[in-house]
Amino acid sequence: MLKQLKELKSSALKELEAVSQAKDLEAWRVRYLGKKSQLTNILRGLAKLPIEERKQVGALANQIKSGLEENLEQKSQLLKQAKIAAVGEGIDITLPGRPFPTGRLHPLTQTVTEICDIFVSMGFQVVEGPEVEWDYYNFEALNITRHHPARDSMATLWVDAESENGQRNMLLRTHTTAVDTRVMEQMPPPIRVVMPGKVYRYEASDVTHVPMFHQIDGLAVDKNITMADLKGTLYEFARRFFGEDRKVRFRCDYFPFVEPGVEMAIECLVCGGTGCRLCGNSGWIEVLGAGMTHPRVLERSGIDPREYTSFAFGMGIDRLPMLRYGIDDIRLLYGSDLRFLRQF
Amino acid sequence: MKVSLKWLEQYVDIALSPAELADKLTMAGTEVKGWEVIGGDWENVVVGQILAINPHPNADRLTLPTVDLGTEQQTVVCGAPNLKVGDKVAFARVGARLIDGHSGKAIKLEPAKIRGVASTGMVCSEKELGISDSHQGIMVLAAEAQVGTPLADFMGDVIFDLDVTPNRPDCLSVIGIAREVAALTGQKVRLPDISYDETGAPIERQISIDITAPDLCPRYSASLITGVKIAPSPHWLQQRLLAGGMRPINNVVDVTNFVMLEYGEPLHAFDYNHVKGQKIIVRRAEEGEVLVTLDGAKRPLSPDMLVIADSERAVAVAGVMGGADSEMTGQTTAIVLEAANFNPASIYHTGSRLNLTSEARMRFERGISPELTIPALRRATKLIIELADGKAAKGIVDVYPGKREPEPILLSKGELKRLLGVEFSLEQIKTALISLGFDCQAAKWASEVKAIAPYWRSDISLVEDLIEEVARVIGYDRIPVTMPGGEVPRQNPAPIIGFKQEVRRDLAGYGFYEVITYSLTSLDLMNKLLPQPHPLEPEPLRVLRPMSTEQEYLRPSLRANLLAALEANRRHEEGGIRLFELGRVYVRRPNDLPDEPEMLCGLLAGPRFGESWHGGDEPIDFFDAKGVVEGLLNHLGVEADFKPADDESLNPAKQAAIVVGGKKLGVVGELHHKVAEAFDLSEKAYLFELNLTELLPFTMEHKLFQPISRFPAVVRDIALVVDAGVTHHQVTDIITGFPLVTRVALFDLYTGGKLPAGKKSLAYRITFQSPSKTLTDEAANQVQKKIIDKLSKELGATLRG
Structure with missing residues (x-):
């Protein structure tokens, strides 16, 4: 039986070689692979063979069958090409198509959109505020008084312009949290908003610092908003943005405009928590600051903290595409280099 | 820290x-x-003491010290010149892991024979132990080191x-x-003993304190110690300071720094004999007053700064830095020790005005408790008596104008749950607070607790502060994960947000790469946009103290940065470049924040499609740029007119204003050759710009469905000859003014050849269609004739033969 199969194979291949027309090819297919072909018969009759022989014959027959099918497909392609060439209409379909210019959105735009989409699906609305702000909205309204040490950590770029009272209190906002009070002054609760945008710091450029970067803040105000809701909202964001399995840490931290305060970190994307250079050996990467909006901040915006509670969070955006794509120099994001922009 | x-x-x-x-x-x-x-690596390293040092029989530079290790003695070979009999040293036994003093590599100590003498161990340098890079000599340990104890027990940390x-x-x-x-x-804190004998004369007879600015100095406490001997402080004290990042100076100064690190209360020691009039006055500085501070710098003071003064002059900038005059010296025998509390805002202000940072300033400006002065003062006084042989005066001077009784805060279980979303029992709440030193008292209701913050917690004033304390002690991980409930707020997103996104996506689809450049730019770059230099009008907003001239002005347009991006990319890009930026520009408004319109700016340069076997690498021209604008506006459902414009940065002959609803909302054109040169571009570049904030309302007009005609259309081609000055727009304006005309398309533009000079030929395909009946040829002919008549009458057009 095995010998018979081998002979069948060599005669089939020999005949296939000789085929030069499509109709002959079909006849060959019926003869060697059709329902009544010898090969099909052998395969059908396998059950009757003793077990040892069945194994050997079955394996060989199937191998020959798939080999012949492959040869048939190749021959068929060759015949098609030969036919087209014969009429003189052949094209090399592997030639490049007529070029159409391609463009792309900036990776930061893509990231902001992705983040906003996640929060919008949780009932948040996107709001924007001015980039040039008053000291009041950027600092005072957020419990950052003129002598607060937090001002030192946010080196401010002041604008050379006088306000109505003759003071120079116009600045480039240092965080998108500056939009919080504006939103609360204008919108009655319940509020759920996210506020993306550019922020500015007096900082010399290097691998991790630029004087302008992007942030997004979030704010929810309602009668029963709790820290558990903050946790739920941020965990859901982290799950969708960083992935299902990425561990998240919620720890106590301090920001003047929230109480209690929170810092959220995710398990390091490079080492997965064992500690590496990227995460400073801690295994964690801080991604955002958050907390329950400070009652004084609510009061100042005309919201009664005895009636309403609120959570707020704020996060730097630039680091996210950097972490995701392994970009090692933040300045690349603002360098407008096409060799960089084409990659995203 | x-x-x-x-x-x-x-x-x-x-x-x-x-x-x-x-x-x-x-x-x-x-x-x-x-x-x-x-x-951590100091296994097999113990404290030893040198008993004897004998010369090496075969080498002048080597010695054979015998070291007492408590249980045994060992003699080893040593090359260091600084050994003395009696020194305590770190002795490494065979098997110790050390760092090779020469190669810096980690090694495991093996028995060795050096110049014929067996050595089973060694006395170590700091480098060999990994403490520092010093390999100058053997590290000599403090005398109090116990012979035989593992070095890690003595020095490890x-x-x-x-x-x-x-x-x-x-x-x-x-x-x-x-x-x-x-x-x-769940442990208890052990505080140091701060009691000592006051064996000196009563302090009131030796010094008095007067606070004339109680708003800036809530408390000033002082002790007086006489008969002190200034000397280096002991090893353990120096170790503590070094570990805390401070440099040891002498026993008195070191004690003040030690207690600051220990209690968090900055202290200052004055040389009592340099305090004139036995008097300390806490006052505002006088106009023109100058103080030479400890660092030797001359500091001009002003009345909004607080100083510590004697009866004659200022001796310290309060809470920031001491004066050089009253500094401790080797001759000092009596000291006034200050432990005070200052207004945080005043300290912040003074420190930043004088550009002085110090450990003291950092603590005062964060608002430490005034209650800290006494325990810290007593602790330091006790240590100085012990370490500098002093005698404490009887009593302490304590002026405390800012004393406030701590206010109890009421916290209920319900309130905690309202904020955290989890219920803790009152027992849990109380346990957490008590562990932090809070005094918890029963309140009116069983579900409440009255908590008084411990004196050192100056940050606690609200019930929310208490809730954070409870949450962080019990653990944030005990807070459940829920989603905000209740009504989902109404969504009324500002239309500009979605609009910007739509415009961005369109442009990316047209082959443009989005860039984001800094909002701050330089005068130089903006001036490159001007073929003829002149002051910018309106003047762009400036940053008060810019980091550099590169980032001095808030951009009034996106153009300069985008052109700089084109210039930079041209250095490495051969083909067509299409870039856009969408962002805000900043326009000055009197006495108010600037206007921040959202602008779109695009740039095109180079070949239209790039090198390809299809050919088609002709350069991009004006109509490519205009086509992008038309495509975008068409997609947004806006009709625009293109009118002559006079943008100075563009070629005067090849530019058009984009006019929507009678309003000029942007411009499209070829870059002025001088501007191109300024940006180092040797090619023609095309720019378009649109004010999206102003465009937005036109995109939101209500659309009305136009029924699709069921009746066949009649299509006619006409070729006109007109004066070269007649515009396409003039022609189509007339044609589309007629009834039944549903579409006009220019399909040919022709000049030269057989046409007379100053003439051009325009060929149009006009579609006629009626919404209500099948149009006859005759009806179409009639309209066509009227069109040609009007074109001839108003524009002098003739039909081309």
Whole structure:
């Protein structure tokens, strides 16, 4: 039986070689692979063979069958090409198509959109505020008084312009949290908003610092908003943005405009928590600051903290595409280099 | 702040590993950025004492010290010149892991024969133990080291690097951290003994204190110590300071710094004999007053700064830095020790005005408790008596105009649940608060507790502060994960947000790459946009203290940065470049924040499609740029007119204003050759710009469905000859004014050849269609004739033969 199969194979291949027309090819297919072909018969009759022989014959027959099918497909392609060439209409379909210019959105735009989409699906609305702000909205309204040490950590770029009272209190906002009070002054609760945008710091450029970067803040105000809701909202964001399995840490931290305060970190994307250079050996990467909006901040915006509670969070955006794509120099994001922009 | 584990263990028992302790502190709000283990590798290294030093029989430079290790004595070969009999040293036994003093590599100590003498062990340098890079000589240990004890027990430590948040000045101290550790691990804090004998004369007879600015100085306490001998401080004290990142100076100054690190209260010691009139006055500086501070700098003072003065002159900038005049010297025999409390805002202001940072300033400006002065003062006085042989005066002077009684805060279970979303029992709440030193008293209701913050917690004033304390001690991980419930707020997003996104996507689809450039730009770059220099009008907004001239002005347009981006890319890009930026520009408004319109700017340059076997690499021209604008506006459902324009940065002959609803909303054109040159471009570049904020309302007009005609259309081609000055727009304006005309398309433009000079030919395909009937040829002919008549009458057009 095995010998018979081998002979069948060599005669089939020999005949296939000789085929030069499509109709002959079909006849060959019926003869060697059709329902009544010898090969099909052998395969059908396998059950009757003793077990040892069945194994050997079955394996060989199937191998020959798939080999012949492959040869048939190749021959068929060759015949098609030969036919087209014969009429003189052949094209090399592997030639490049007529070029159409391609463009792309900036990776930061893509990231902001992705983040906003996640929060919008949780009932948040996107709001924007001015980039040039008053000291009041950027600092005072957020419990950052003129002598607060937090001002030192946010080196401010002041604008050379006088306000109505003759003071120079116009600045480039240092965080998108500056939009919080504006939103609360204008919108009655319940509020759920996210506020993306550019922020500015007096900082010399290097691998991790630029004087302008992007942030997004979030704010929810309602009668029963709790820290558990903050946790739920941020965990859901982290799950969708960083992935299902990425561990998240919620720890106590301090920001003047929230109480209690929170810092959220995710398990390091490079080492997965064992500690590496990227995460400073801690295994964690801080991604955002958050907390329950400070009652004084609510009061100042005309919201009664005895009636309403609120959570707020704020996060730097630039680091996210950097972490995701392994970009090692933040300045690349603002360098407008096409060799960089084409990659995203 | 750096904190030594060994020091910490003097105040609280710690059973956790460094990693566990770091995690506990980090989770509860004081982030441990890292820690350094000192002596973790010092197995088989013990304290030894040199008993004898004999010469090496075969080498002049080597010696054979005999070292007492308590249980045995060993003689080894040594090459260091600084050994003396009686010195305590670190002795490494065979098997110790050390660092090779020459190669810097880690080695394991083996028995060796050096110049014929067997050596089974060695006395070590700092470098060999990994303490420092010093390999100058053998490290000599302090005399109090116990012979035979493992070196790790004597000198080993773990130094934690803590990131203390600005609201917790109490944690800028070892005791403060010990209190945190105690609360988080269920331990009790052991405070140092601060009692001492007051054997001197009563203090009131020797010094008086007067606070003339009580608003800036809530409390001033002082002790007086006579008969002190200034000398270097003992090894253990120096070790503590070094571990805390401070330099040892002398016993008195070191004690003040030690107690500052220990309690978090900055102290200052004055030389009593330099305090004139036996009087300390806490007052505002006088106009024109100058003080030479400890660092030798001359500091001009002003009346909004607080100084410590004697009866004649200022002797210190309060809470920031001492004066050089009253500084401790080797001759000092009597000191006034100050422990005071100052207004944080005033300290911040003075420190930043004088550009002075100090450990003291950092603590005062974060608002430490005035209650700290007495325990810290007593602790320091006791140590100075012990270490500098002094005699404390009887009593302490304590002026305390800013004393405030602590206010109890009422916290209920319900309130905690309202904020955290989880219910804790009153027992849990009380346990957490008590562990942090709060005094918890019963309140009116069984579900409430009245809590009084311990004096060192100057940051606690609201019930929310208490809730955070409870949450962080019990653990943020005990807070459940829920989603906000209740009504989902109404969504009324500003239309500009979606609009910007749509425009961005369109442009990316047209082959443009989006760039984001800095909003701050330079005068130089903006001036490159002007073929003829002139002052910019309106003047762009400037930053008060710019980091550099590169980033001095808030951009009034996106053009300059975008052209700079084209210039930069041209250095490495051959083909067509299409770039756009969508962002805000800043326009000055009197006495108000600037206007921040959202602008779109695009740039095109180079070949239209790039090199390809299809050909088609002709250069991009004006109509490519205009086509992008038309395509975008068409997609947005806006009809625009293109009118002559006079933008100075563009070629006067090849530019058009984009006019929508009678309003000029942008411009499209070829870059002025001088501007192109200024940006180092040797090719023609095309630019378009649109004010999206102003365009937006036109995109929101209500659309009305136009029924699709069921009747066939008649199509006619006409070729016109007109004067070269007649525009396409003039022609189509007339044609589309007629009834039944549903579409007009220019399909040919022709000049030269057989046409007379000054003439051009325009060929149009006109579609006629009626919404209500099948159009006859005759009806179409009639309209066509009227069209040609009107074109001829108004534009002098003739039909081409």
